[in-house]
Amino acid sequence: MDYGKERVVALVDMDCFYVQVEQRLNPELKNKPCVVAQYKTWKGGGIIAVSYEARAHGVGRNMWVDDAKTLCPDLQVARVRESHGKADLTHYRDASVEVIHVMSRFAVIERASIDEAYMDLTSAVQQRLKTMAGGQIDPKLLKTTYIQGYPRSSTELETSEHRSRGLQEWLTSLPHNSSGDKISPDLQLTVGALIVEEMRAAVEKDTSFRCSAGISHNKVLAKLACGLNKPNRQTVLPLDSVPELFSSLPISKIRNLGGKLGASITEALGVENMGDLTQFSKAVLEQHFGDKTG
DNA sequence: AGGACCCATAAC
DNA sequence: GTTATGGGT
Numbered sequence: 348m349d350y351g352k353e354r355v356v357a358l359v360d361m362d363c364f365y366v367q368v369e370q371r372l373n374p375e376l377k378n379k380p381c382v383v384a385q386y387k388t389w390k391g392g393g394i395i396a397v398s399y400e401a402r403a404h405g406v407g408r409n410m411w412v413d414d415a416k417t418l419c420p421d422l423q424v425a426r427v428r429e430s431h432g433k434a435d436l437t438h439y440r441d442a443s444v445e446v447i448h449v450m451s452r453f454a455v456i457e458r459a460s461i462d463e464a465y466m467d468l469t470s471a472v473q474q475r476l477k478t479m480a481g482g483q484i485d486p487k488l489l490k491t492t493y494i495q496g497y498p499r500s501s502t503e504l505e506t507s508e509h510r511s512r513g514l515q516e517w518l519t520s521l522p523h524n525s526s527g528d529k530i531s532p533d534l535q536l537t538v539g540a541l542i543v544e545e546m547r548a549a550v551e552k553d554t555s556f557r558c559s560a561g562i563s564h565n566k567v568l569a570k571l572a573c574g575l576n577k578p579n580r581q582t583v584l585p586l587d588s589v590p591e592l593f594s595s596l597p598i599s600k601i602r603n604l605g606g607k608l609g610a611s612i613t614e615a616l617g618v619e620n621m622g623d624l625t626q627f628s629k630a631v632l633e634q635h636f637g638d639k640t641g
Numbered sequence: 642a643g644g645a646c647c648c649a650t651a652a653c
Numbered sequence: 654g655t656t657a658t659g660g661g662t
Contacts, residue, residue, distance in 0.1 A: 389642050395662090408662095409643075434645075460647075460662050603649090606660055639650070 351564055352532035352586055355468040355539035357454075358569040359547070359560045361446065362578035364462035365396035367556050368442045369425035380404055380419050384412050385427040385434040391416070392426070399578055436461070442556070449553050453546040465566055468539045473530075475538050482524025484537055486514050491547070492540050493576045496588030517583075533585055536562055540583050547581065570602050593621035608640070 361367065365383040370376045380401035384392035391412030404419035416422050428435045443461045450456050454466040476482070497513035522531050539562045551557055560581035561572025571592075572584035584592070597620055598609045615635050618624050633641030 385644090386642090393643065411642090436645085462662075603660065608659080637651090 353469070354564055355472050355535050355562065356565055356569045357466050357468055357539060357543050357560055357562045358459070358566065358573045359450065359464050359466070359543070359550075359558050360573050360577075361462040361556055361558045363396050363398050364442070364556070365427075365439055366398045366425070368439050370398075371442075371555050373425070376423050376425065379423050380406070380421065381423040381425065382406060382412070382415060383425045383427060385429075387426065390414065392424070395427070442554070445554050446550055446556060446558075449550045450546055452549065453542060465569065468542055468562075469535075471542055472535050472538045475542060476524060476530060476534075479524065479538070482521075482534065484518055484521075484541065486511065486518055488541055489514055489537075489544060491580050492544065493580060493582045494588075495572060495575060495582055495584045496591060532564065533587075536564070536583050536585060540581060543581055567602055571600070590622065590625075593625060596621045598624060608636070612636070 366376075366381055369383055370381065378400065379398070380403075381398040382394045382401055383396040384394050386392050389411070394406070394408055394410045394412060394415060397406050397408060401415070401419055401422060404422075406415045406419050406422065412422075412424055428438060439461055443458075447456055447458060447464065450464060450466070454468055454471050457465040457467075459465055492514060493510050494513050494517040497517045498509070499516065501509070501512075503509060517533075518537070521534050521537060522528075524530060524534060543560050543562055547558055547560060557579045559573050559577045559579060561569040561574070561584060562581065563569045563572050563584040564586060568584050568589070572582040575582045575584075598612055598618070599605045601609070601621060604612065612624065612635075613619060616624070616627060618626075629641065635641065
C-alpha cells in the first residue's frame with residue numbers, strides 16, 4: 348500500500364557555502380580556485396571550504412593551505428574572521444539566515460546545519476496539484492533536475508543530453524492526474540522537484556547563493572539524492588530506482604552510517620553495500636543493534 | 642596541530 | 654531529568 352511513499356521530502360545543500368559567502372563579498376574571487384581557511388599560523392591555516400575549481404586540482408577539506416598551494420599554485424585564500432583568538436563564523440550564520448528566510452516562503456524548513464535544510468513538501472505538492480490543469484509538466488520547468496535511474500536503458504557517461512533524455516523518458520511515463528484517482532508518488536516527487544527548482548531560483552536571485560538538492564520520500568534518501576549531482580543541480584530519487592542505486596552503494600555513504608555504527612554492521616553481518624543490508628529483516632537488525640537503531 | 646559547535650541517541 | 658558518546662558540518 349505504498350508504505351514509504353507518503354511524503355515528499357527535500358534536502359537543500361548550499362554548494363561550498365563559506366566560499367560563496369566570501370565570493371559575494373569579494374567578487375574577484377568568483378569563478379576561481381578558492382578556499383576558505385582558518386588560523387593562519389600553522390601551515391598557512393586549515394581549509395574548511397573549497398570551490399569546485401579548486402577541487403578539480405585535488406584540493407580538499409581538512410588540508411593545510413601550504414599543502415593545497417603546491418597542488419594549485421594560484422589558489423585564492425579567504426580567511427575566516429577571528430575574534431578573541433577564535434574563528435568567528437557569525438558572518439556565515441547571517442548568510443544562512445538569509446537563505447532560510449527565502450526558502451521559508453515555499454515550505455516549512457528544518458534547518459539541519461549552517462548550510463543544509465530539510466523540508467516536507469507533501470502539502471505544498473498537494474496544493475500545487477490542485478492548480479495544475481491536466482498534470483502535464485514542461486521539461487523546461489525542470490532545467491536543473493536529474494531523475495536518478497533514467498534513462499533506464501543507456502549506460503553512457505553523464506552529459507547534459509543524457510540528463511534531458513532521462514527527464515523526457517520519466518515525464519512521458521508519468522500517469523495523468525485525473526481527478527478522483529489517487530495521485531501517483533512519482534508525480535508527487537516531480538511536482539516537488541518543480542517547487543524546489545523555483546525555491547533554488549529564488550534563493551539565487553535574492554541572495555546570489557547557489558545550492559543543490561535531493562527530492563525523495565524521506566530524509567535519508569533526499570540527502571543521498573542531493574549528493575548525486577553537484578553543484579547547482581537537483582536530483583529526484585524515485586523509490587523504484589533505489590535497489591539499483593543501493594546494489595553498489597557502500598554502507599558508509601548513508602547518513603549516520605559513516606562511522607562506527609556502519610563499521611559494526613559490516614563486521615556483524617558481513618555485508619559491504621546497502622543492497623545486501625536490505626536483505627536483513629527488521630527483527631534481525633534489532634537483535635544486533637538494539638530497538639531504536641535496528 | 643583539528644577545533645568548535647550542533648544534534649540525536651544511549652546510558653545513568 | 655542529566656551526562657556521555659557518536660556523527661556530522
